[in-house]
Amino acid sequence: TGKYSQDYSQGYGFHFFNMATGQWDEAIAHQLGLPLDLMAPIMHCHDVVGTITEAVALATGLAVGTPVVAGGLDAACCTLGAGVIYEGQTQEQGGQAGGMSIAMKQPLIHPKLILSYHVVPNMWLLQGGSTGGGGTLNWLSRELGHAEKNQAKDQGRNVFEVMSEEAETIAPGSEGVLFLPYMKGERSPLWNSKAKGVYYGLSYDKTRAHMIRSTMEGVGYSLLHNIETAQEVGAVVGKLLSVGGSANSHVWTQLKADITGRDIEVPYSDHSTTLGAAILAGIGVGIYKDFEDAVQKTVQIQRIHKPNPERKAAYLEGYQNYLKLSNLLVDAFW
Numbered sequence: 001t002g003k004y005s006q007d008y009s010q011g012y013g014f015h016f017f018n019m020a021t022g023q024w025d026e027a028i029a030h031q032l033g034l035p036l037d038l039m040a041p042i043m044h045c046h047d048v049v050g051t052i053t054e055a056v057a058l059a060t061g062l063a064v065g066t067p068v069v070a071g072g073l074d075a076a077c078c079t080l081g082a083g084v085i086y087e088g089q090t091q092e093q094g095g096q097a098g099g100m101s102i103a104m105k106q107p108l109i110h111p112k113l114i115l116s117y118h119v120v121p122n123m124w125l126l127q128g129g130s131t132g133g134g135g136t137l138n139w140l141s142r143e144l145g146h147a148e149k150n151q152a153k154d155q156g157r158n159v160f161e162v163m164s165e166e167a168e169t170i171a172p173g174s175e176g177v178l179f180l181p182y183m184k185g186e187r188s189p190l191w192n193s194k195a196k197g198v199y200y201g202l203s204y205d206k207t208r209a210h211m212i213r214s215t216m217e218g219v220g221y222s223l224l225h226n227i228e229t230a231q232e233v234g235a236v237v238g239k240l241l242s243v244g245g246s247a248n249s250h251v252w253t254q255l256k257a258d259i260t261g262r263d264i265e266v267p268y269s270d271h272s273t274t275l276g277a278a279i280l281a282g283i284g285v286g287i288y289k290d291f292e293d294a295v296q297k298t299v300q301i302q303r304i305h306k307p308n309p310e311r312k313a314a315y316l317e318g319y320q321n322y323l324k325l326s327n328l329l330v331d332a333f334w
Contacts (some may be wrong), residue, residue: 001050001068004011004040007328009125011042019107019115019124027260028124029200045072046283069284072119074273075101075127080119081272081279083299085291087123088238090227091272092264094246098133098181098219100226101125105182109231112189113226118293119280126235128226131198132181134246135297136215137163139183164251169214170259173312177210178325179218182333189229190326194333200325216252217315219323220259227260239263241270250303257305259315264291264305275299280311 011017016028022037043049043130052066071077077102078137079091085137088102093099095273103167104124109115141148141159148166152159182195227237240262246252247266279294 001056002053003050003076005043005049005070006040007045007072007119008068009045009076009119010116012114012116017239019109022117025329031163040187043070044121045070046280047285050102057090058076062265064333067285068280069281071277071280073116075099076116076119076271077280079103079125079276080104080291080295081269081276081299082243082267083295083301084118085120085123086240088236090185090240092223092239092240093165093244094134094219094242094252095244096133096135096138098130098222099128100185100223100230100240101127102227102233102235102237107146108230108235110229110233110235112191114188114231126230126233128229129180129186130188130219130222130226131186132219132222132312134244136179136181136183136219137212137246137252137260140211140215144211160249163212164249166209167216167251167255170209170213172217172255173318174201174214174217175206176321177206177214178318178322179211179214180322180326180329181215181218181222188226190330192330192333195330196333198325198329213255216249216255216324217259217318219246219252220256220315221319224257224260224319225323237262239265241267243267250305254305254308255291257307258311259319260314261305261307265301267317268300268302269298271310285323 008022016025018025023221024039029036047070048067049070050068052062054064057064082091082092084103087105089103091101094210107124116125118125149159152162178200180198181196186195242253242264253264282288
């Protein structure tokens with residue numbers, strides 16, 4: 001476009017962006033010696049900020065004059081693409097890493113979580129992130145899942161389907177085996193770069209199936225830890241909308257529903273971030289009249305997982321032990 005612009009959802013990365021007003025904070029900018037006339041105008045994420053220039057058209061093949069919308073933070077676009085536009089709805093991400101984004105009508109601040117604007121106007125997101133998401137099971141498959149890989153190959157199936165079936169053979173709580181999914185340090189709510197992944201409770205009578213299920217449960221406990229952290233400041237957390245590779249596992253998604261005690265809806269789209277960006281473009285050029293219209297027309301739910309009350313006690317004990325183990329080891333990581 002040849003023009004500079006700044007969208008609301010990524011403003012939180014600037015320490016002089018006021019998260020309550022959505023404007024540059026003059027007082028802080030002055031203390032930092034930053035003249036605000038150098039800063040780009042702040043735009044709604046669906047605002048048209050300009051059009052494709054001739055130079056860009058030649059480089060990309062896009063037509064000159066094609067409208068360009070501001071766009072937004074990847075996590076916020078993913079949250080929109082999952083269908084999260086109302087207060088209390090929460091996007092749960094199970095890609096390589098894990099995370100959650102809670103939609104709010106008012107900004108709530110927790111020092112252990114991330115506050116940003118949503119790409120939806122007048123909405124905020126309270127976000128948590130873990131280094132251990134779907135990548136934990138991918139690592140386990142790569143290092144210890146040779147039998148499952150061979151079985152999947154012989155049967156023409158996905159190895160993660162086989163691993164999910166193995167996990168189902170173990171009772172909730174994994175018979176005492178715990179997993180801390182801190183595979184590359186840990187983000188919220190620990191913020192500990194020295195944290196390490198841990199399996200606890202292994203013995204000669206435990207199997208790979210125990211490790212598979214405990215891996216899934218550890219990621220679920222991490223999700224609940226972030227949710228409860230958000231609730232400390234009054235965040236309302238309703239149903240979860242699950243996206244990412246781990247959402248393809250019925251077993252893993254059900255397990256998360258059981259651990260968090262919340263309904264989990266799984267949209268059809270495997271590309272929620274891209275879909276969210278496309279929705280912003282569609283609203284910006286008038287294809288959709290508003291966010292509700294866009295979500296109704298683009299986000300379809302393929303299945304719903306409801307928490308099983310019979311598993312509540314087992315997971316409550318498992319979660320308490322998870323927190324205890326994490327707290328005991330927090331000063332032992334190096």
